[in-house]
Amino acid sequence: RVLSSSSSPTLTQEEADEVVGKGSSLIDVNPPRGTRDFPPDDMRLRNWLFQNFREVSRILSFEEVDFPVLESEALFIRKAGEEITQQLYNFEDKGGRRVVLRPEITPSLARLVIKQGKSVSLPLKWFTIGQCWRYERMTRGRRREHYQWNMDIFGVSKVRGEAELIQAIVLLFERLGINSSDVGIRVSSRKVLQAVLQMYAIPENLFTQVCVIVDKLGKITREEIEKELLSLGVSIQAVNGIIEVLSLKSLSKLEEVLGSEEEAVSELKKLFSLAESYGYADWICFDASVVRGLAYYTGIVFEAFDREGKLRAICGGGRYDRLLSTFGSEDIPACGFGFGDAVIVELLKDKGLLPDLAHRVDDIVFPLDEVLDGTASRIASSLRKKGRSVDLVEDKRLKWVFKHAERIGASRLILVGNSEWERGAVRVKNLSTREEFEVKIDELV
Numbered sequence: 001r002v003l004s005s006s007s008s009p010t011l012t013q014e015e016a017d018e019v020v021g022k023g024s025s026l027i028d029v030n031p032p033r034g035t036r037d038f039p040p041d042d043m044r045l046r047n048w049l050f051q052n053f054r055e056v057s058r059i060l061s062f063e064e065v066d067f068p069v070l071e072s073e074a075l076f077i078r079k080a081g082e083e084i085t086q087q088l089y090n091f092e093d094k095g096g097r098r099v100v101l102r103p104e105i106t107p108s109l110a111r112l113v114i115k116q117g118k119s120v121s122l123p124l125k126w127f128t129i130g131q132c133w134r135y136e137r138m139t140r141g142r143r144r145e146h147y148q149w150n151m152d153i154f155g156v157s158k159v160r161g162e163a164e165l166i167q168a169i170v171l172l173f174e175r176l177g178i179n180s181s182d183v184g185i186r187v188s189s190r191k192v193l194q195a196v197l198q199m200y201a202i203p204e205n206l207f208t209q210v211c212v213i214v215d216k217l218g219k220i221t222r223e224e225i226e227k228e229l230l231s232l233g234v235s236i237q238a239v240n241g242i243i244e245v246l247s248l249k250s251l252s253k254l255e256e257v258l259g260s261e262e263e264a265v266s267e268l269k270k271l272f273s274l275a276e277s278y279g280y281a282d283w284i285c286f287d288a289s290v291v292r293g294l295a296y297y298t299g300i301v302f303e304a305f306d307r308e309g310k311l312r313a314i315c316g317g318g319r320y321d322r323l324l325s326t327f328g329s330e331d332i333p334a335c336g337f338g339f340g341d342a343v344i345v346e347l348l349k350d351k352g353l354l355p356d357l358a359h360r361v362d363d364i365v366f367p368l369d370e371v372l373d374g375t376a377s378r379i380a381s382s383l384r385k386k387g388r389s390v391d392l393v394e395d396k397r398l399k400w401v402f403k404h405a406e407r408i409g410a411s412r413l414i415l416v417g418n419s420e421w422e423r424g425a426v427r428v429k430n431l432s433t434r435e436e437f438e439v440k441i442d443e444l445v
């Protein structure tokens with residue numbers, strides 16, 4: 001019964017295998033490769049993070065929606081060479097249908113908006129927190145699932161949409177104790193790249209693939225990027241022009257290159273002006289190298305990063321005005337972001353901002369004599385009906401009960417003893433003041 005004792009630390013796989021060696025048929029107790037269990041401590045942290053996601057969504061007056069984790073594979077088949085579509089967790093179900101564990105949320109959102117059609121009034125602002133999957137060769141030992149908070153606005157074509165989304169992100173960081181000296185938000189627009197491709201007369205139909213390639217700037221070498229662009233038929237002059245413009249970090253320099261009439265420039269200037277009005281201007285900076293790796297972005301794109309440069313992007317998003325037409329529907333202007341549950345926790349750890357979330361209960365009820373177990377149950381039940389969280393403990397020595405009370409942060413210890421009970425009372429120990437007094441049962445609240 002090695003695995004049952006709760007006091008021993010979790011067994012390593014080797015120890016568990018050793019137990020198997022003793023002839024018992026212990027199954028592999030680990031979750032599937034690349035996935036996580038959430039034991040109580042981890043689940044408290046996750047609930048704390050998700051509660052903050054929900055609170056910010058409420059404050060921005062977004063409505064919660066949800067979708068199946070399982071989706072039709074067709075929703076995610078895209079030809080732009082994105083990493084996310086090359087790692088689809090896809091399979092054929094028993095009905096011969098091609099399905100996937102979704103790698104992202106946005107296509108499901110688009111599907112529901114199309115399905116709801118005329119019955120939704122625009123603009124609509126929806127959010128969800130959902131698990132997303134990828135099937136990656138475990139060579140990189142990376143996770144195959146994570147939870148993502150998504151916020152999306154459909155029916156707003158102006159940069160007010162993106163400005164609202166960025167406020168949500170800033171509010172979330174501030175709620176977690178992160179400030180603009182810890183984290184910045186790089187902002188650009190795919191219309192910058194679009195303008196550059198036009199300057200070099202590169203065919204429109206290469207736009208999406210070029211975006212996916214230049215998104216890898218800083219992740220793979222410049223030679224690699226050049227090679228992939230050249231293989232698309234982009235001239236070496238265009239490649240150099242693209243990389244030169246994408247290294248711009250000043251909006252006025254961009255205006256010099258593209259001119260103030262260029263939509264990319266006017267939209268970005270409007271967004272930075274709105275940022276001043278929202279009061280989050282010190283969080284954002286123009287950085288033309290931001291393109292994001294998803295094929296369907298068409299305009300403003302943004303990503304939050306830690307200013308120490310230690311971590312991958314914390315969250316990211318942008319405008320995707322032409323996603324619905326890729327599913328055969330009328331286009332509706334849209335913008336949104338995804339915020340994963342992994343990098344943010346690394347950042348909080350680095351900044352010493354992880355909250356101390358202990359298991360807390362209000363009362364422990366403990367019969368000092370087993371003949372009082374019925375009475376103890378009655379007391380526990382009446383406290384629970386009043387909404388108090390009660391841990392009813394039996395078959396334990398009093399010493400253990402005191403330690404347990406400390407461990408779970410109980411506020412009160414209610415001891416049911418024969419002598420008190422004869423007087424219709426119980427002994428109550430206040431575990432923060434250490435005071436102890438006798439309380440008539442009908443005065444116990």
Ligand SMILES: CC(=O)Nc1cnc2ccccc2c1
Nearest residue numbers: 132133134143144145146342
């Ligand atoms: C840091 C991390 O866990 N990233 C991660 C983990 N799982 C994913 C699954 C699908 C898509 C993106 C994913 C990204």
